[in-house]
Amino acid sequence: MELNEYQQRAMGTCLPSCRNFSYMMLNLVGEVGEFAGKVAKAIRKQEAAIDRNSLLTESRHVMTDEEITELRKEAGDVLWQLSGLCRVMGWALEDVAGENLAKLADRKSRGVVDGSGDER
Numbered sequence: 001m002e003l004n005e006y007q008q009r010a011m012g013t014c015l016p017s018c019r020n021f022s023y024m025m026l027n028l029v030g031e032v033g034e035f036a037g038k039v040a041k042a043i044r045k046q047e048a049a050i051d052r053n054s055l056l057t058e059s060r061h062v063m064t065d066e067e068i069t070e071l072r073k074e075a076g077d078v079l080w081q082l083s084g085l086c087r088v089m090g091w092a093l094e095d096v097a098g099e100n101l102a103k104l105a106d107r108k109s110r111g112v113v114d115g116s117g118d119e120r
C-alpha cells in the first residue's frame with residue numbers, strides 16, 4: 001500500500017469534527033503518549049527494557065503476544081493521527097515521507113547523520 005492510499009483510506013474514517021488542526025495535533029501527542037505508556041508499563045513490569053539496540057532486549061523480552069499486538073495498534077494510531085495532521089495541513093503523507101528520506105539521504109552523503117538539529 002502506498003502512503004497516499006493509506007492517507008486517503010484512513011481519512012475515510014475521520015469524523016467531520018476531527019478535521020481540524022487542533023484535534024489532529026493534540027491527539028497525535030495523545031497517541032504517542034499511549035504508545036509510550038504501554039512501553040513504560042512493560043518496563044515497570046520488567047517485561048521490556050530499552051537498550052542501545054532495541055526496545056525489547058533479547059534476554060528480558062517477556063511481553064505477551066497480546067501486549068505486542070496492543071503496542072502495534074498504538075503505532076497504527078500514531079500513523080493515523082500523523083496522516084490526519086498532514087491532511088489538515090494540506091500535505092500528502094507520501095510527500096512528507098519523501099522529503100524526510102531526501103533530507104536523511106543528504107545528511108548521510110555529507111556524513112552528518114549523527115548529530116542534532118534539523119539544519120545540519
Ligand SMILES: [Mg+2]
Pocket residue numbers: 031034073074077
Ligand atoms: Mg490509541
